[in-house]
Amino acid sequence: MKIDRTVLRRFSMFERMPDGDLDALIAQAVPKRADAGEAFFEQGAPATHFYLLINGRLKVTQVTQDGQQIIVRVVHPGDLFGFARALRRNDYPGTALTMTESLAMSWPTEAWPQFIDRSPHLAVSALNTIGQRLEEAHTRIREMSTEEVERRVAHTVLRLSQQAGKPAENGVRIDFPITRQDIAEMTGTTLHTVSRILSAWESKGLVEGGRQKLLVRDVKGLQALADASNR
Amino acid sequence: MKIDRTVLRRFSMFERMPDGDLDALIAQAVPKRADAGEAFFEQGAPATHFYLLINGRLKVTQVTQDGQQIIVRVVHPGDLFGFARALRRNDYPGTALTMTESLAMSWPTEAWPQFIDRSPHLAVSALNTIGQRLEEAHTRIREMSTEEVERRVAHTVLRLSQQAGKPAENGVRIDFPITRQDIAEMTGTTLHTVSRILSAWESKGLVEGGRQKLLVRDVKGLQALADASNR
DNA sequence: CTCCGCAATTGACATAGAGCAAATCGTCAC
DNA sequence: GTGACGATTTGCTCTATGTCAATTGCGGAG
Secondary structure (H helix, E strand, O other): OOOOHHHHHOOHHHOOOOHHHHHHHHHHOEEEEEOOOOEEEOOOOEOOEEEEEEEOOEEEEEEOOOOOEEEEEEEOOOOEEOOHHHHOOOEOOOEEEEOOOEEEEEEEHHHHHHHHHOOHHHHHHHHHHHHHHHHHHHHHHHHHHHOOHHHHHHHHHHHHHHHHEEEEOOEEEEOOOOOHHHHHHHHOOOHHHHHHHHHHHHHOOOEEEEOOEEEEOOHHHHHHHHHOOOO | OOOOHHHHHOOHHHOOOOHHHHHHHHHHOEEEEEOOOOEEEOOOOEOOEEEEEEEOOEEEEEEOOOOOEEEEEEEOOOOEEOOHHHHOOOEOOOEEEEOOOEEEEEEEHHHHHHHHHOOHHHHHHHHHHHHHHHHHHHHHHHHHHHOOHHHHHHHHHHHHHHHHEEEEOOEEEEOOOOOHHHHHHHHOOOHHHHHHHHHHHHHOOOEEEEOOEEEEOOHHHHHHHHHOOOO
């Protein structure tokens, strides 16, 4: 399983990195593959490596003391994940679970400073990444504080269709297997409620459901729902 | 209103910075004072400066399209705030509103790289700060997804008492004026519910309320409430 | 092709907590 | 001291969702 420059070059983070630097990074990386349902690392484990997702799709989850699970975020190809250590943590705050077979590159956490030094552009990217992630978190908090479930689900589905949408015959297909339970854990509700909402949308022609499948047929319509300033 | 080294030295961020560097930073800084209720900057305004809170207390708020407000975080003395620009944003994502008269130092955003270069320790601090903030956000998301209102309020009050607690005769006093509305906006509920909860707690002897006042009498008891794995 | 198990759907019911309304109370300005 | 206003409290109602339960059905394993 050989990974070369051209693969990384596709990700905006590495777009402008000189070949030499890129090769140096790759030389130190260890590729890791995981089947669907496997974990790259588990919540609480010592943070020994950080990763770059090449392809596939992950969810980062946290479980509460009393066993409830939430999805912290979904990791898409080109995203870094598991760089907790860079933020001074010694263990992973969540579990990185694959939703489909996935391929990632890994570096030992000690390599992080070097990773950053390699290119100023990369340092900026990394900071931006975190900043963006913080913003996403705040968006989610805002939505959970002020919006009712249906709007939250609408926002979440729209986001997914942007980040992982694949044009299909009659709409945009979410390009990885996702359950109602997943959506529930992303929006802070239950799979029952999600199911009801999706059913309602389906009968309105907004989406098309299926087992671990989701196709958005009417993005505009969903947008309208998501934006609705409360009836 | 002269700010000198000894003031900054109290904050962990500057503990180990050489006098010279510290003075250089101070030389470029402009102190800014704000009365209670004033804003250092407003949501959406161009991010021209970033700040360090010297004393006082702020809340960073966001308003949604339909006018609902949430408190993104509370800023305590020693915290940096408004460094959105460092994360590539051009405008402030929220409004920084003082809860009491406050004093801050400000630097033009252009000075950020220099600020960072000034000391490697400081760069690390900054990264940690953001990382911590991200973690806080995730904690909040987790709480909002999985906990009922009473536990969320308990967690929030405990956090406040840790970050802004002042030992008092019979408990820990939150050291700045805070309304039920504020607490509601921090936990994603309404002031009514918060009021009811606090009243209930008061009759159990856990806290002592008052107009814009809050005194935690029984930290242990509150902890128990916050930890309770659902009734 | 058939079976099995996990996902999804749907109905019935219970309730936490939002909304609304009205009364009271603490503080600050004068 | 007196007003006046914002903060707080509290009762009542209503509804969005969670909870519980049962059924259906898709899709992979053999």
